[in-house]
Amino acid sequence: MDWFRLFFIHPVSLYQGAAFPFALLFNYLCIMESFSTRARYLFLLAGGGALALAAMGSLALLVFIPALCAGVLVSSLGPQDVHRCAFFFQMSWQTLCHLSLHYTEYYLQERPSVRFYITLSSLMLLTQRVTSLSLDICEGKVEVASGSISSRSSLSEHLHKALPYFSYLLFFPALLGGPLCSFQRFQACVQGSSPLGRRQSFWALAWRVLQILGLECFKVALSRVVSAGAGLEGCRQLECVYVMWSTAGLFKLTYYSHWILDDSLLHAAGFGSEFGQSAGEEGHIPDGDIWTLETTHRISLFTRKWNHSTAQWLRRLIFQPSRGCPLLQTFAFSAWWHGLHPGQVFGFLCWAVMVEADYVIHTFAGVFIRSWPMRLLYKALTWAHTQLIIAYIVLAVEGRSLSSLWLLCGSYNSVFPMVYCVLLVLLVKTKHKCN
Template structure:
């Protein structure tokens, strides 16, 4: 069937599916008291190394080197310095790798290696885990034995103390995808008693059914998109339909991949069932499809889109910024994604749209009283929100200047322009009132 081919032709989906039996095996072994804490760390680390070599080939070294360097920095620096230096090193390394992709795509005009693209995606997730741990250490949530690496302890003792960090950075259920898991949550699961391990068969089955349903929708929508015109040859209002259908295909791909990543983490025992057992509220799935598809607020959509990454960006950038925190957050997001022209434009446009969304809805909530007008307002803003999201998504996914030029020259540019005009008028009104 077509949906089976589509599912297994996606490289990350294939490797995530191949890792599923090993996630179940890990969960099964956790039920045995003889499967010690050290053995659990080693199993997850070894699985991550094998998965990295299988998915990335020789490019796996681009993951292993920053992981080793991050462990060295975490083990040798004090709480006040660890975040600054780990952030600087990790983002510098990731930026150099992204520049290699720029060189291949824009200078050599060659398609990049698929394994290299998988490596970059995994490197971005590694950056999340490294900076999340360094922030936890800086804030006193995680304690480390500072200076251990310079002590006179034996090499084996150093490696035993560093093993939890190595395992956290490279554990295979989160190597290629999945919501961000904090180090405290990761360590709590590894050290939990066997009664806390396990998974729910029906929860896994429910996720599989969701994935199959989304893949079937992708096949149907892909047929519609491929049969129609593209942004380069669409005519006038036809471009709006092209925008909506193409963005819909992108969203279905994201939803399917996020649920697949969640499925693998759940199979390994890192899902929400563990939080219910321990009382931890740390697990946040990336895909809240109902909220994303029904929200009439762009700001709410932004918080719910890839939720764990949104929370990570808020903690890493937004809460640390004193001037223009929203703009700084989206600018950093563009940097983290690779600084392609479409990404820079898309994320900066997203920041402006969210700022406009706050003012528009604040004004509407104080001005619209009758429920028929509120219903009409919610309907129009829902449609406008979905079209603005589609516009941003095509800019970010198109990446290149040529794709961005085609998008900006289409009728679709009217949607963000409406919000820009409203933002200007409401800011002017707010200034007069003040």
């Protein structure tokens, strides 16, 4: 296992932590009436540019260029064309950057710089914001006064109209992480002020800091246990199950800690409160509901709650518009969005099959298991199986390379997804016979 991949996220956390004073300053300035709406947009945009340069260096151009092009597309195209053009341009640009990573890692056999990993992560988040905004425009949720640059309006007027879009695409609290914030929420938070929400956010921030400290302490303790044992290369038989579970636990703790930190930064800047919620829009929901993720016995529920804002974004972008095999299309696109590494392709396709099996297995269990002792035993067994399958998927996705995937598939851990695959085939055949 590539331990650098497990802990490369720490530089991102450092830059996110450095952005906290500026987020609190922005929240404070928003209460002052002298701090105009235009100044707020400029503050967020300038902060995003400064944070990108500090975290990525010259590679920040890989984020600035698509953000500029997306802003131009949004401002110049009509509602019918903007989503299709923005989607294909953004995904093409991101794919080229991921192919560059493939070339460096697999062909040149070199390790890319940490700045390049941070840039790719920021590009993936930018793709979310670009497609979310273009979908809002296409669905009529956001009205855009489109027009060409050569029209009668001056260039300064066009830039003034496009400023909210550029600011949204590059605003610093969401540049390197954080749950997806819709453009309507972003605009409502920038244009309004809520001293009450600011007082409430202090206690929310304090609770998040305690959570992060607890997760980091737990992660340090677990990392010592994992480093003292054998990896997948040296484990034998059932020992590989423990190695898989503990290593995946480290990855999950890293994600939980990072998600809480990102959510805290958004709250510090005033984008996490209910103040920015528009009518009919779901309120702010953090990416990591740790209690649900660690206690559920349903893979489908885990999938909906894991990285919640991204799951909702994928559902809106791919799952709902799909006409055939929406589940498979959604996970295939997720593999594309993540970079199409061998482990990612296998992991996400396996995840899709596991979710489908989860639906079939629990449907049959709900019909045939009636007594509460059997239901309790069933939930305990499926909880353990769910956690092991998720650990298997996490290691496949995070391992990425073909060699890591081969080690994982050749271990005893492959028994757990295979059990669900066999049950899926048998139960589907039984269903057809009953019909």
